[in-house]
Amino acid sequence: MRTTGNTLFIPGATSGIGLGLARRFADAGNTVVVGGRRRAQLDAVVAEDPRLAAVEIDVTDPASVASAAAEVTRRFPAVDGLVIMAGIMQTEDLTSPDFLATAERTVATNLLGPLRLLSHFVPVLSRQPxxxxMTVSSGLAFVPLPGTPTYSATKAAVHSLTESLRVQLAGTGVAVVELVPPAVQTGLMDRLAEDPTAMPLEAFLDEVMAILADQPDVEQVLVERVKPLRFAEVDGHYPAVLARLSGR
Structure with missing residues (x-):
């Protein structure tokens, strides 16, 4: 992935990693369109950084995704990048039937959302030279956090989906990159922004942009902090890492 001269659509970029990446890509000389569910948030983002454009989108609503895709391609016909940031992370107790509503929301956002976006944008991107x-999985795709089982499962699915997408797009002009974050200090979950064990957001963004600049053909963007999760099974540390994530 080249780091400059792109026209990028980043749904899920009104806060956290998504907004941070949007600003970093704008800094690098890209046209960046952020997407989000709430018009007020989008307006605030653009008011704070007029370099960014905004399109309203709810990835859990097929009609909203279709409308947003049409708007993006109409307003920005040179769009040549999709960064799928939209996601939610909530705790669940699988031993209680009350978990199901949370699980369904998580699947609708974290898995169906990317699939809907791909269905609209892959044909558009395939027409560009x-x-x-860029998909966004998680270190928890490789070792789950038992307290957030559906989140971990959807991120494992996104990883698998990304691998298949890359194979199916081989030979085209569309590159497929998987961003694999560790725990990062954002508002994704309660208290995560203040969690001293999570990676500071700006440090994460620094390392991600450096990797993209140094390795334009990279398939997985792995900061150092995520490698113990990513390679836990390969290195034989999976049981110990899972126990740590389980609080045991």
Whole structure:
């Protein structure tokens, strides 16, 4: 993925990693369109940083995704990058039937959302000379956090989906990149922004942009902090890492 001269659509970029990446990509000389569910948040983001454009989108609503895709391609016909940031992370107790509503919301956002976006944007991107799809999984795709089982499962699915997408797009001009964050100090979950064990957001963004600049053909963007999760099974540390994440 080249780091400059792109026209990028980043749904899920009104806060956290998504907004941070949007600003970093704008800094690097890209046209950046952020997407989000709430018009007020989008307006605030653009007011704070007029370099960014905004499109309203709810990835859990097929009609909203279709409308947003049409708007993006109409307003920005040179769009050649999709960064799928939209996601939610909530705790669940699988031993209680009350978990199901949370699980369904998580699947609708974290898995169906990317699938809907891909269905609209892969044909558009495929018409460009070169283009990029960036998915966002998690270190928890490789070792689950038992307290957030559906989140972990959807991120494992996103990883698998990304691998298949890359194979199916081989030979085209569309590159497929998987961003694999560790725990980062954002508002994704309660208290995560203040969690001293999570990676500071700006440090994460620094390392991600450096990797993209140094390795334009990278398939997985792995900061150092996520490697113990990513390679836990390969290194034989999976049981110990899972126990740590379980609080045991």
């Amino acid at each position: 070169t283009a990029t799809v």
